[in-house]
Amino acid sequence: MSRVYNFSAGPSCLPESVLKEAAEEMLDYKGSGQSVMEMSHRSKDYLPIISDAEDRVRKLMNIPDNYKVLFLQGGASTQFAMIPMNLKKLGKAAYIDTGVWSDKAIKEAKKYLTVDVIASSKDKAYSYIPSVEKIEGDYDYAYITLNNTIVGTKWANLPEVGKRSDGTDIPLVADASSCILSEPVDITKFGIFYAGAQKNLAPAGVTLVIIRKDLIPEFPMEGTPIMLMYKTHADSDSMYNTPPCYTIYIMGKVLAWIEANGGAEGMKKRNEEKAKLFYDYLDNSKFYKSPVEKNSRSLMNIPFVTCEQNEEKATALNKKFVAEAAAAGFVNLAGHRLVGGMRASMYNAMPIEGVKALIEFMDKFAKDNA
Numbered sequence: 001m002s003r004v005y006n007f008s009a010g011p012s013c014l015p016e017s018v019l020k021e022a023a024e025e026m027l028d029y030k031g032s033g034q035s036v037m038e039m040s041h042r043s044k045d046y047l048p049i050i051s052d053a054e055d056r057v058r059k060l061m062n063i064p065d066n067y068k069v070l071f072l073q074g075g076a077s078t079q080f081a082m083i084p085m086n087l088k089k090l091g092k093a094a095y096i097d098t099g100v101w102s103d104k105a106i107k108e109a110k111k112y113l114t115v116d117v118i119a120s121s122k123d124k125a126y127s128y129i130p131s132v133e134k135i136e137g138d139y140d141y142a143y144i145t146l147n148n149t150i151v152g153t154k155w156a157n158l159p160e161v162g163k164r165s166d167g168t169d170i171p172l173v174a175d176a177s178s179c180i181l182s183e184p185v186d187i188t189k190f191g192i193f194y195a196g197a198q199k200n201l202a203p204a205g206v207t208l209v210i211i212r213k214d215l216i217p218e219f220p221m222e223g224t225p226i227m228l229m230y231k232t233h234a235d236s237d238s239m240y241n242t243p244p245c246y247t248i249y250i251m252g253k254v255l256a257w258i259e260a261n262g263g264a265e266g267m268k269k270r271n272e273e274k275a276k277l278f279y280d281y282l283d284n285s286k287f288y289k290s291p292v293e294k295n296s297r298s299l300m301n302i303p304f305v306t307c308e309q310n311e312e313k314a315t316a317l318n319k320k321f322v323a324e325a326a327a328a329g330f331v332n333l334a335g336h337r338l339v340g341g342m343r344a345s346m347y348n349a350m351p352i353e354g355v356k357a358l359i360e361f362m363d364k365f366a367k368d369n370a
């Protein structure tokens, strides 16, 4: 059997050593005589698995004690509603629109409070991160998408968040679904830092929510379902209902792999090396180019197009590229259906060999189709 290089934006490739370990433990987890898929989430075999995953997240991200780490369900998309429902007090929040995922978060938040879109990069097809003056005003929170998976941009420097008129701090909320643990972050700059796991941490099924304890309200917005209250999950250590046990188990293994490979610093080095190789190739190519402004480029998701000007020819060329790449063992290179072109997602688990091999393929394709 040969494995492909999977450049999917999510769910995405996992470290091979993690898959092998999971395979070895599939029928009999550490002498328990059962698979982790089959265990009670409250059993003595399972409880260390979830607490180990939490410990590793805390250690890898340097999370202080005044933050809760929650393992939730409903994907990152459920956070689009949970955040306004739980953080609403004054009734207004500031959002920055950097693409499809922020736009979805904005649309959802508008159901629950007043949304001020204080900056947007929509004018240039979201190809850059807008510059933002200090965020000030009577906002319950300020919201950003840290890495924009579809258009391939990331916040190189966080926006400065100021105070409300009563002197209290506006908490910064970040969707880090496609960049969590790709490089170090200072978690104390955030009120909520959350990520769907299926890009950099695990298979689909769990959303990691890191939330400052004082932001967990006793009484969220009236009518908030029990399952959408942070307090429910914080009070029961993510065991109010059955958590996605197996996904959390795999996440623990991925976190151990990150630890063994230098932690967040190690991931940054690894990811910068891959991204530099790829961007340098695109920037020096006469056949391909990156549509993203240089100082806004993502380390994780790299969209690219050919230099073909004729739209019809370009579309046909993209289709040919994606098909031939797949046949050569480089899969999931089509751009998002909303933006077209191509996109190579290079999450933590993608080895540099995969990127080098892809560039070699691209070079040959360029020569054959010039």
Ligand SMILES: *Cc1c(COP(=O)(O)O)cnc(C)c1O
Residues within 6 Å of the ligand: 010, 074, 075, 076, 077, 078, 101, 145, 147, 148, 149, 175, 176, 177, 178, 196, 197, 199
């Ligand atoms: C994938 C993604 C989402 C959506 O995640 P789901 O878990 O499918 O809800 C949200 N935000 C960003 C930045 C993403 O990359």
